[in-house]
Amino acid sequence: MFGLLSRFTQKWLRRTKKKKGNKTVWVVKVGGSLLGSDELERWLGLFAKFSDGNIIIVPGGGVFADAVRDAQKVSKISDPCAHKLAVLAMDQFGLLLANMNPELAVARTEMEIDERIWQHRCIVWLPSQMVLAEDSIPKSWDVTSDSIAAWLAEKVNAQQLVLVKSDKPDGPELNLRMMSETGVVDEAFSNFVLNKTFGKWMLKKTDHEYFLEGVNYETLHKVAGSLH
Numbered sequence: 001m002f003g004l005l006s007r008f009t010q011k012w013l014r015r016t017k018k019k020k021g022n023k024t025v026w027v028v029k030v031g032g033s034l035l036g037s038d039e040l041e042r043w044l045g046l047f048a049k050f051s052d053g054n055i056i057i058v059p060g061g062g063v064f065a066d067a068v069r070d071a072q073k074v075s076k077i078s079d080p081c082a083h084k085l086a087v088l089a090m091d092q093f094g095l096l097l098a099n100m101n102p103e104l105a106v107a108r109t110e111m112e113i114d115e116r117i118w119q120h121r122c123i124v125w126l127p128s129q130m131v132l133a134e135d136s137i138p139k140s141w142d143v144t145s146d147s148i149a150a151w152l153a154e155k156v157n158a159q160q161l162v163l164v165k166s167d168k169p170d171g172p173e174l175n176l177r178m179m180s181e182t183g184v185v186d187e188a189f190s191n192f193v194l195n196k197t198f199g200k201w202m203l204k205k206t207d208h209e210y211f212l213e214g215v216n217y218e219t220l221h222k223v224a225g226s227l228h
Contacts, residue, residue, distance in 0.1 A: 028056065041100060056156065057125065087148070104124050105121040106125075108126045
């Protein structure tokens with residue numbers, strides 16, 4: 001019985017992954033700094049409206065991750081412990097995002113992501129289950145939601161990785177090293193995106209106004225800053 005179920009599940013997953021491979025999947029990291037802004041609700045509405053199972057939202061940590069930083073200062077917990085708590089903070093922000101728009105569907109595992117894609121839903125990924133089981137991800141503050149989003153983009157064979165920040169430098173091309181040195185992205189981010197095939201883009205929170213007719217590559221290419 002269990003062997004048959006396992007073989008059926010594996011067959012279903014292979015079929016779903018094949019379908020996913022034919023989709024243009026976007027991984028979109030939504031910064032926690034957008035919390036409390038009018039723009040956050042508008043972005044979520046656009047993603048829910050125009051996603052055909054091809055947009056996976058990665059939540060930032062926001063105020064929940066800030067609370068971890070404060071707790072570490074007073075408790076002197078280790079960086080690996082703080083990293084675990086910060087990833088759980090992303091789960092919290094993700095649940096908050098999903099509650100803001102009922103059209104969004106949460107997913108915790110690759111199988112759940114595949115299922116939501118098959119359902120043509122816009123996905124909010126809750127990262128803790130997958131990330132905390134992955135030994136290759138450094139357990140330090142060098143890795144935040146930016147790098148975790150990049151890790152997921154490679155994991156699901158995404159075509160585009162998009163970071164939505166409160167603000168971004170002007171210009172069509174953004175220097176990756178400078179973005180890291182100035183703290184716009186985390187210190188480990190370049191390690192997760194160099195030599196990867198997916199596009200790497202940054203938008204600011206007010207850029208939602210350019211996507212009112214659709215969340216598509218043509219508009220992304222015109223509006224976003226490309227990370228190099």
